[in-house]
Amino acid sequence: EAQVTQNPRYLITVTGKKLTVTCSQNMNHEYMSWYRQDPGLGLRQIYYSMNVEVTDKGDVPEGYKVSRKEKRNFPLILESPSPNQTSLYFCASSPSGSGGDVTGELFFGEGSRLTVL
């Protein structure tokens, strides 16, 4: 089954304790992205990746890191989480259009609800 898998789905942690949210897709998609969703603000892009070893900042990258060492995986790293990073996080992937841009529909993971105390 074609899917995007995120883990963990739910996490409660404390300020400053490093954590990683994993994301894996089995559709051989080149484009992958991380979003956070907060009430009234919609989806905001954190980082995205056009292909292996190519990553770029989105609208709200501060406090986050990513890596794309393999095509299928795109982990999100919070080196020192803070309470303002409490949010619902979504990983998404898409087949690239011409030039490697995202023109196709996005396939989303089920989401990871993170609470930082």
Add this chain to the structure above:
Amino acid sequence: GQNIDQPTEMTATEGAIVQINCTYQTSGFNGLFWYQQHAGEAPTFLSYNVLDGLEEKGRFSSFLSRSKGYSYLLLKELQMKDSASYLCAVLDSNYQLIWGAGTKLIIKP
């Protein structure tokens, strides 16, 4: 700056028709998407418009007017399962998706 506007919340009756509007101001335009998101779940793709006009897909239709920076999603024969948030997103000149905050649709029996 770039901006996408949608109503925050709408209410409709089961069996009726509802139109959810989306207006946008973006740097360039390479298409507009509509996604459906049930509470606590991931968004799922509904439609993509890049040319002016109406695209029909079963009970759902999406309209685009590029000159007016305007789109709407039309839902017919509403069912209780259509209660969800509907997200409008525009692909700008850099092929980055700009998202609206979403419209929460409440369906009443």
